[in-house]
Amino acid sequence: MQIGEFTVEQLSEGFFELFEDGTFQKMEPSRLDNLKDDPNIGKFTSAIGIDPLLIQTKEKNIIVDPGLGWGLDAGSSYRNTSNIVTNLDIFELTPEDIDIVILTHLHFDHAAGISYVSDDLSTLPTFPNARYFVHREEWEYALSQIDQENKLPGAGYKLDEIYKLVAEKRLHFIEEEIFSPIEGILTIKTGGHTPGHLVVKMKSNEEVAYFMGDLVPTEYHLNHYSMKQVDTDAIQSKKAKTLLLRQALKENAVMFFYHSLFRKSGQLSRDQHKKYILLNP
Template identity: 30%
Template sequence: MKFGRFTITPVMFASFRLDGGCMFGSVPKNLWSKSIPADESNRIPLVCRSLLIKDESRVILLDVGIGDKWSDKLREIYAIQLEPQTSLGFNPEDVTDVVLTHLHFDHAGGISYHDASGTLRLRYPKAKVHLQMANWEHAQHPTPKDRASYMPENIDPLKEANVQLCDGSVEILPDIIVHRVDGHTPGQHWIEIVAGNERIFFPTDLIPTSHHVPLAYHMGYDVCADTLLQEKLAFLERACQPGVRVFFQHDSDVPWATIELTSKGQFVAKPL
């Protein structure tokens, strides 16, 4: 897809499943299961989808998927099905910039891999890795609430990478702006891509799927629900403006949508 001076391609790294109750927090199952049914283990289907953005001088990847460093037991628990690296349509060596929204395993797991000798290596050895300073610090001392999502094998290799830490809302690359939000985990950022009057919003785990667009539908994983809801409302008010399309990273069916505000004051996703 051409978007201004960029060529933008969705990249599907993997499918997986998580408990539907965890994914919808305090929303009862008889409500959320109408929009996305659960399997016999109460899990819902999800994907790890990223965007590959090319211009004349850069190859930019927004998040890197769940990675392949999984035991058979965890692969089964999360029903992880990986797309082969060779079918992703790009060479990791060519990537100049990786923007990590945060270091949870389903966003940063693909940053490293074990080579044939079992040594942990960086998957994108030439890339600058852009990350919020607050998330980098939190990932090294996570609290019990989201400790299980920060795996040392995804964080320690970054000490050898060209990490560029940012703080707040920053244009990290020309026409690519990150916005810090703290409700899901400290120092997450959602990403805005600009082309003239048009915008792509990449909300990452602020709104992981199109089923999470209604304001009260958010994840039990979020470290601070009040903060998240304020950040989500601010995001949705911007996302329903003309010229904005939204890319859902974890939605197995709906990657792209616009956001509309109904006459009843509710935000709804309109798949594109």
């Protein structure tokens, strides 16, 4: 999809089921058909999509939230499935072509794909030439959480592999509330879901798009505030979400969702009951 001069694509890792112990498994595709008519879909996070974003400007290739890194590790029994690298291949890109990686936050379903374990069992960056951006508050919060027992399914931090990238100074810590790693791309600190959570705004030739991370993880969450169990500060989430959606509506922005099962993107609008809806694309 074009946003002004930017080409934006969702690199789907697939559909996953999230179990109570916090682990993920790829979902049987047939289960998705059963879910279609399920009135509770969206209320529960047990079935989710994982859709990293690829933004191509004239000079740079950017990935937002590289996902689980499914099947990338040596020895993984999922090596023959589609994953972020095979998805890049569809667009004739290799991991070496990625210049910038932005992490909305460090929960492992968003960030684990930044690295992989090679055949000789060393941890390597998935995108060897990229600069990785994350907010400093997110890093500090993640560090404070590693000794805590993880009570939130799917909302865990697994920092072992990230430490190495930090030690190699590959991670750039954003200090600002609003930061621009490259012209036309802004990170906006929202907090809420986690204290250092970011959303990403794209603007080119007056066309605007947002990647909302876990502030609005699916189309369902446009009109529902059902993230109380997984947000560290639900009130801040609601505040940031209300302001950003209002702004996005004014800008006729396209919204991209990371965890949707069905509707993964669309232009934000409102119906006659003032409910948010998505128009094509």
